[in-house]
Amino acid sequence: MIRTTEYAYPTHLREAIDDLPTTPGVYTFHGAEGDLPLYIGKSINIRNRVLSHLRTQDEARMLRQTQRITYIQCAGEIGALLLEASMIKQQQPLFNQKLRRTKQMCALSIQDGRPTVVYSRDINFATQSGLFGLFASRQSALEKIRDIADEHRLCLGLLGLEKVKPGKPCFRSMINRCAGACCAKEGVEDHQGRLISALNNMRIICWPYSGAIGLIERHPAMTQIHVVQNWCYLGSVTDLKQARALTAQASGFDADGYKILCRPLLAGGTEIVEL
Numbered sequence: 001m002i003r004t005t006e007y008a009y010p011t012h013l014r015e016a017i018d019d020l021p022t023t024p025g026v027y028t029f030h031g032a033e034g035d036l037p038l039y040i041g042k043s044i045n046i047r048n049r050v051l052s053h054l055r056t057q058d059e060a061r062m063l064r065q066t067q068r069i070t071y072i073q074c075a076g077e078i079g080a081l082l083l084e085a086s087m088i089k090q091q092q093p094l095f096n097q098k099l100r101r102t103k104q105m106c107a108l109s110i111q112d113g114r115p116t117v118v119y120s121r122d123i124n125f126a127t128q129s130g131l132f133g134l135f136a137s138r139q140s141a142l143e144k145i146r147d148i149a150d151e152h153r154l155c156l157g158l159l160g161l162e163k164v165k166p167g168k169p170c171f172r173s174m175i176n177r178c179a180g181a182c183c184a185k186e187g188v189e190d191h192q193g194r195l196i197s198a199l200n201n202m203r204i205i206c207w208p209y210s211g212a213i214g215l216i217e218r219h220p221a222m223t224q225i226h227v228v229q230n231w232c233y234l235g236s237v238t239d240l241k242q243a244r245a246l247t248a249q250a251s252g253f254d255a256d257g258y259k260i261l262c263r264p265l266l267a268g269g270t271e272i273v274e275l
């Protein structure tokens, strides 16, 4: 079967482009029906990014449905990333499906020597140390443990993923996939050491401040203070008084905020004020 895709440049949107700024920010494609958001994106140059959408044939269906484009300017890339993530979460646009994230996240914690799946609804991931992740589901956390076991010849019996009789070699040790911590071919400490060192590069970093912070971004057009607590983005404002007012909100661990802010905050070089 031959499938032809007809692509027509969305001329009905071309005029809207001229009104878009070349500054960082978040833009929204709105549909005709109820003005609902179809797609939300971010860029350090709103106009250029929207133009490139218009030339993308794969997005023809979304562009045909688009009635108008709105935008919110930001002072920099971090602010645009934070705002985009929070708008997508709140508005769940039709064409952002891939970026949707479940609020509930999983991590691994070592309990009685065994990796155990823990949930963000039960534990504050921002303040609890000794967590590894993040994972979107229990299944993906367990898959990771199996991958680590294969790579580092760990014992699924000791890890609690398989039932084994105490002191007896597990099946994988017989085919040399487990180094034999189950049957004293290696010490349990060696086994545990390899487990921890494999997990270490995905250790969840605890929120490194005593309370909320303002991350300041400056652009010739504007200065913004992005208010964050426990890796949770609370909003962006232009002065410290407004920033302190935002800290009254509840702020549990937020996976998007963690992913966006972990690197810039730990690397330094960002302008931070404790609130």
Ligand SMILES: [Zn+2]
Pocket (backbone or CB within 6 Å): 154, 155, 156, 157, 158, 169, 170, 171, 172, 173, 178, 179, 180, 181, 182, 183
């Ligand atoms: Zn074993």
